Amino acid sequence: MPSTKRNGKYTIIILAAGRSARLGSPKQLLSYQGKNLLQHTIDAARESQVGPLILVLGSDIDEIAGRLDTENVTMVNNPNWQSGMASSIACGLTAQDKWYPETEAVILMVCDQPFVNPKLLMQLSQKHEESGNSIVASSYANIQGTPALFHKKHFNELLAIEGDTGARSLIKKYTGSIQSVPFIRGGIDIDTIEDYQNLLK
Secondary structure (H helix, E strand, C coil), X not given: CCCCCCCCCEEEEEECCCCCCCCCCCHHHCEECCEEHHHHHHHHHHHHCCCCEEEEEECEHHHHHCCCCCCCEEEEECCCHHHCHHHHHHHHHHHHHHHCCCCCEEEXXXXXXXXXXXXXXXXXXXXXXXXXCCEEEXXXXXXXXXXXXXXXXXXXXXXXXXXXXXXXXXXHHCCXXXXXXXXXXXXXXXCCHHHHHHHHC
16 A cells, blocks of 8 residues: 555656566665665655655565665555566556556656666656657667656556566657657666676776
8 A cells, every 4th residue: 555645747666576687686675875776766756756656566575675765655566577577567557547546647767777866857757748748768878768757648558568678668669759858877777796896886
């Protein structure tokens, strides 16, 4: 159940259900600047005050959940996390429809972009307001990706995604018409121990 039931135009969904197979341990719990990576993501989302926050967990859920401050976070379990990120998107959207049905757009985030910040999330919603575009993505390393905002007109398309491609396939589909917000260090994510070691440098 959600700890608060705030009405709002936007809902933020953090996708953090994966196993981190290439890393060998839950990337969600890697320590960076005094807290774990997932807590960094939660705090950025919460501090942005863009809207209510849904956290999708799956693999190692008890270990991960026990090491988080989840005040004002709606935490949901994705029992199908092994099938890929698409199942977590569906799980998050199902929770959004149940608890925050007034939502006009969602912002999808992942847990391993350590430099995500509240300002970026606010810029995504502001760009949507200003442009009227139904998709607003973050731009970095010559790509457009997460965090990314999707208007509810795309919810069925998001629900139709399969496997581990995530929302990037939808961003690519509409690449010629979406808006973007610069995310200078958005290309830094953590998939391997080498990635993590480079981050700590």
